[in-house]
Amino acid sequence: MQAAADALILGAGPAGVALACRLAAQGLLVDVIAARRSPAWEGLSPRVIVGLRRAGCGAAVAAAGEPARRAAHWNGQSSTLNHEHLVERARFDAALRRDLRSAGARLTEASVASLRRVDGLWQAFDVSGAPLSRAAFLVEARGRRAPSAGVTLDNGPRTVAIARIHQGDPGPAASAAASFADGWVWMAALPDGRRLLQFVVDAALVPPRVQLSDFHASLAAAVPEAAEWIARRAPLGVATARDATAALRGGLVGADWLRIGDAAFTSDPLSGHGVHSALGSAFAAAAVISSLRAAPDALPLVQRFVEERNADLFGHAAAVGNAFYRMERRWPERLFWRERSAWPSAPSPAAASGLRRQPVVVEGRIVEREVLVTPRMPRGVLTIEGVELAPLLRLAGAHESTTELAQRVGHTPAHVGTALSWLRQNGFLHSGGGLPLV
Ligand SMILES: Cc1cc2nc3c(=O)[nH]c(=O)nc-3n(C[C@H](O)[C@H](O)[C@H](O)COP(=O)(O)OP(=O)(O)OC[C@H]3O[C@@H](n4cnc5c(N)ncnc54)[C@H](O)[C@@H]3O)c2cc1C
Structure with missing residues (x-):
């Protein structure tokens, strides 16, 4: 052994x-x-x-x-x-x-x-x-x-993806997503002419395995973008299902x-x-x-x-x-859209800006540090350009110059300048001075 x-x-x-x-x-x-x-x-x-x-x-x-280029057909609009x-x-x-x-x-x-x-x-x-x-x-x-x-x-609503490949003439690689009354479909084309249709539907709609290919074919016929994606192409193998909850x-x-x-x-x-x-x-x-x-x-x-x-x-x-x-607002009464637009029932509130102590990774180890949380960065930001933000924020409140701050925190003025800009852009410092807002 x-x-x-x-x-x-x-x-x-x-x-x-x-x-x-x-x-x-x-x-x-x-x-x-x-x-x-x-x-x-x-x-x-x-x-x-x-x-x-x-x-x-x-x-x-x-x-x-x-x-490859990716398109979307959602809520009646294409992009x-x-x-x-x-x-x-x-x-x-x-x-x-x-x-x-x-x-x-x-x-x-x-x-x-x-x-x-x-x-x-x-x-x-x-x-x-x-x-x-x-x-x-x-x-x-x-x-x-x-x-x-x-x-x-x-866990979210029980969701299943049902996929099948079709073969046709070679062409450029591309992908697209399109919504329909009972779910959405992801479509992919590889240069060798194979094309995939993957329907994502509620688990309640999925038939037993032996009927999967027929179910896939009925969805493909009912969704215009999907029908067009595999037009004049023959199926390769059977449809397969994957849990996607x-x-x-x-x-x-x-x-x-x-x-x-x-x-x-x-x-x-x-x-x-x-x-x-x-x-x-x-x-x-x-x-x-x-x-x-x-x-x-x-x-x-x-x-x-x-x-x-x-x-x-x-x-x-x-x-x-x-x-x-x-x-997607066209089918609010359909099971698929009703359940998914209602989950999570209380989406996590946007994080308020502020300082928080939390475990973070520093030099490959988990340690506890103060991070700056913003609505866009709910996990918090520890450093910018290697400069730790929480101590810099405290020092910046004393109105020192960037050069003085750089000496205090042991980084170059350029890196400290970038970190100070980040603090200003995210509302932690007044743009004109050094007063912290939090
Ligand atoms: C329908 C669907 C579509 C998705 N589409 C996308 C997409 O377009 N883009 C995207 O980024 N993500 C997509 N994902 C998510 C993506 O597949 C996963 O998030 C990602 O692969 C997770 O990586 P992983 O390494 O954790 O697990 P996996 O990639 O699932 O790897 C698991 C590994 O465990 C092995 N394994 C399983 N059982 C055993 C066992 N008993 N013994 C030994 N080995 C075992 C498997 O062989 C595999 O090597 C999709 C998921 C689903 C369900």
């Missing part, structure tokens, strides 16, 4: 791989166990590419290819929004696995069926009971398929385990950025693991960090989705 690893990560989606690369770069021995994933197409925002580069996932960046990178997840995830291996992590391609603690280590087993890897720290990154830890703190899990971290990515919280695909959020959770997880390995008594602070962070991001994604649903 191979040596026990420092960390065992279950799942090799964006969250598991980005974390594995981070931990391996810090010199940890990292094992990853990942099963084959179901086929899916997704659209990645340009921010995902930035995150993948930051994680050192060059093969995944290459697999994401060039961005060309921006661009997204269209990926087949099987290909994209294969590239992530190459990045994982290049980073020096050990990958076992297997399905984890159970976990047990043996001699103080986490041990994973396959369905036959054969032992897989073992490690001191366990990371659950099996996405929506991760077994629930038992607690769901919040937004849910926030509880019990996210312990002394030697952590849930990340979709295993911690999922958002409605309309609020987008699932992969971006998974990468963000991996970066935060690296700091969580370093902190717990260095000082196990940091657990209460780390728990606060993980739980507040996930609840804030879940609430933000829910509010973004809710705003999109409320923009």
